[in-house]
Amino acid sequence: MDKMVEAAGLGDILEKIRAGERLSTDDGLRLYKSPDLLAVGYLADIVRERLNGDKAYFIYNQHINYSNICTNLCKFCAFGKDKESEQAYEMTVEEVKNKVRERLDEPITEVHVVGGIHPDLPYSYYLEMLAGIKEVRPEIHIQAFTCVEIAHLAEISGQSVEATLKDLIAAGLGSIPGGGAEVFSPRIRELTCEKKLSGEGWIEVAKTAHRLGLNTNATMLYGHIETLEERIEHLDMLRRAQDETGGFLTYIPLAFHPKNTGLADLSRTTGIEDLKNIAVARCFLDNFPHIKAYWVMIGPKLAQVALSFGADDVDGTVKEEIITHMAGGDSEQALSRDQLLRMIREAGRQPIERDTLYNTIKAY
Ligand code: V47
Numbered sequence: 001m002d003k004m005v006e007a008a009g010l011g012d013i014l015e016k017i018r019a020g021e022r023l024s025t026d027d028g029l030r031l032y033k034s035p036d037l038l039a040v041g042y043l044a045d046i047v048r049e050r051l052n053g054d055k056a057y058f059i060y061n062q063h064i065n066y067s068n069i070c071t072n073l074c075k076f077c078a079f080g081k082d083k084e085s086e087q088a089y090e091m092t093v094e095e096v097k098n099k100v101r102e103r104l105d106e107p108i109t110e111v112h113v114v115g116g117i118h119p120d121l122p123y124s125y126y127l128e129m130l131a132g133i134k135e136v137r138p139e140i141h142i143q144a145f146t147c148v149e150i151a152h153l154a155e156i157s158g159q160s161v162e163a164t165l166k167d168l169i170a171a172g173l174g175s176i177p178g179g180g181a182e183v184f185s186p187r188i189r190e191l192t193c194e195k196k197l198s199g200e201g202w203i204e205v206a207k208t209a210h211r212l213g214l215n216t217n218a219t220m221l222y223g224h225i226e227t228l229e230e231r232i233e234h235l236d237m238l239r240r241a242q243d244e245t246g247g248f249l250t251y252i253p254l255a256f257h258p259k260n261t262g263l264a265d266l267s268r269t270t271g272i273e274d275l276k277n278i279a280v281a282r283c284f285l286d287n288f289p290h291i292k293a294y295w296v297m298i299g300p301k302l303a304q305v306a307l308s309f310g311a312d313d314v315d316g317t318v319k320e321e322i323i324t325h326m327a328g329g330d331s332e333q334a335l336s337r338d339q340l341l342r343m344i345r346e347a348g349r350q351p352i353e354r355d356t357l358y359n360t361i362k363a364y
Contacts, residue, residue: 004038005042008040010040037276037309041275056344056350056351058351060317063113068080068087069082072193074195074196079116079322097136100133110142114145115149130172142173143217144176145173146176150164153168161208162212175215176209176217178216178219180197180219181202181218182196184203184237185234187230192224203237206218207244210246217249219251219252220234221256223256235281238285243287250289250291253281257328257329258328259327274302275302282310290313292314299330303343319333350364
């Protein structure tokens with residue numbers, strides 16, 4: 001294998017990885033540009049093994065998208081709708097609580113709650129939603145509101161991000177998911193999501209959360225009009241933020257799905273590109289404890305293969321995923337615990353059912 005990596009012209013990067021040395025942005029770019037997926041995957045597997053050994057994680061979770069009404073209307077998104085659209089919906093707090101009630105017989109430990117940037121739902125709605133979920137299922141961990149939504153909530157509450165986060169924590173917020181990051185490059189934001197919180201703004205919200213003791217995740221939406229340089233710049237911003245706070249739990253590369261979006265003329269990502277994004281991230285983000293292969297976006301089969309290309313997590317049972325499926329995603333709507341166990345075991349890993357903060361619930 002070492003010979004294969006050397007033949008791919010990546011021998012110096014192998015040496016750095018073996019020595020636990022940080023890769024430069026130039027190294028990251030070379031990995032992205034390398035046509036030798038197996039060599040890049042081998043490098044990523046060394047890092048994964050060092051950090052996570054034989055363990056591969058999953059969670060028993062539930063997704064709730066409280067509303068698709070959004071004022072940002074990003075070009076790459078098929079989920080967000082104008083308030084006047086026939087497809088627009090919004091749940092009352094009671095309806096959100098009912099979603100949680102409906103599945104009280106399942107061993108769900110996390111509820112993942114995100115929506116759009118709603119023009120007129122009041123601040124109290126969000127606090128009542130968190131408190132309402134806790135009322136129905138007190139022990140559940142609520143992972144809710146992307147950094148973009150948090151910035152919006154700060155705006156409508158007339159408070160700082162810090163004060164807003166304190167309110168949300170008091171109401172039941174446990175951690176923040178990784179969405180809304182897209183690609184931090186101002187060029188990409190200008191072309192695809194000009195109304196959205198800036199990349200720097202996103203990072204600032206995440207760092208503020210970390211300082212308050214809230215963990216957050218990070219994502220990058222790849223496979224549309226971004227360059228490889230912009231991907232590495234994005235990863236570099238995340239790595240620098242993590243050096244400062246250490247609050248990111250996991251990084252999740254999100255594969256762009258074009259159907260029903262403003263970029264519908266683009267093609268879906270390929271398997272090689274999906275695996276490359278997992279592997280480069282694992283090599284480059286040396287300070288991120290976990291890399292997640294989100295099966296909803298890349299399909300359960302490729303998520304399984306990704307476990308040998310740097311990923312140590314496959315997300316979870318999910319159920320009722322809307323964002324990807326609206327954009328043409330054709331993976332299942334949910335996986336059972338048995339399916340996740342089989343996926344991980346056949347990849348040669350020990351399945352670990354985790355909670356949101358990566359504490360072991362059960363080692364299989
Ligand atoms: O922010 C939107 C992306 C994100 C499309 O933190 C699209 O564990 C692909 O962030 N094709 C939301 N992606 C989902 C998300 C997430 C999912 C699962 C786990 C976690 C976590 C986070 O989905 C959005 C946006 O970046 N997205 N449209 C699309 N057409």
